[in-house]
Amino acid sequence: MTKTFLQAAVEIARGAGAILREELERPPDIAYKGDFDLVTQADRRSEEWIVRRLQEFFPEHAIAAEEGTAKDRESEYRWHVDPLDGTTNFAHGYPCFCVSMGLARNNELVLGVIYSPVYDELFTAQRGEGAHFNGKRIRCSRIDSLKNSLLCTGFPNHKRHAHPNIYYYWDFTLKSHGVRRDGSAALDLAYVAAGRFDGFWEFGLMPWDSAAGVVLVEEAGGTISDLEGRPYTLGGKSILASNGLIHAEMKQVAAEIAKRSMPPL
Ligand code: IPD
Ligand code: CA
Ligand code: CA
Secondary structure, eight states, X not given: OOOOHHHHHHHHHHHHHHHHHHHHTSOOOEEESSSSOEEEHHHHHHHHHHHHHHHHHOTTSEEEETTOOSOOOOOSEEEEEEEEEOHHHHHTTOSOOEEEEEEEXXXXXXXXXXXXXXXXXXXXEETTSOEEXXXXXXXXXXXXXXXXXXXXXXXXXXXXXXXXXXXXXXHHHHTSSEEEOOSOHHHHHHHHHTTSOSEEEEESOOHHHHHHHHHHHHHTTOEEEOTTSSOOOTTOSEEEEEOSXXXXXXXXXXXXXXXXXXXXX
């Protein structure tokens, strides 16, 4: 039987998740890609599996995977693959990490699959067909004010000292129920889609961090833009994802912070 893109992606993400669960039982094998940027055998094994299986299912598709296992090429379809989003959590045995696979057709994101293997939670979405959590339809939350919202953000693994996000973290923490920093941007976005978080922002995400989550949030009825309210582009400077109802308020707070002079850290 020929599998649909979604069936194939779910099967592959679950397989990668099984590899991550197995690797979690072993002593961590950590190397550094930068000052705080870790990579483990789990990242590499998961990616090798995903790339091999995608090439078997869809030999003509392009694959852009974080650890560089696949050679890029021209194609109508491109998979954006993060084989382990939340490597730092993984390396510390903190069970918040996932496999993230987003598919773009002619540069438009059309499908997203995010799998959290420790909790066996599967988030899926296809353009025009809604978002699902373990097979059940999900929608973003209905909370309509920032002060009653639970938010999340993340901090980059590179050049943290040169980064202003701590000031955004400060302000949003004081203006909401709280801001979580859970260490997996893909899961952060999936949780916005599932209504667990009401809003999320981050600077400097890579295409593989956000591709799947963007489809999930949009298909769950949420809004995606950059922090200034312009359309979000993969790999863009910032991302703002919300249930839609608090988007304008979040944008406004971000604009006020950006106007201030931020002392260097
Ligand atoms: C990281 C996580 C983290 C985010 C970083 C990403 P990785 O991805 O998504 O939440 O704050 O910007 O680089 O390195 O664990 O795949
Ligand atoms: Ca990532
Ligand atoms: Ca990763």
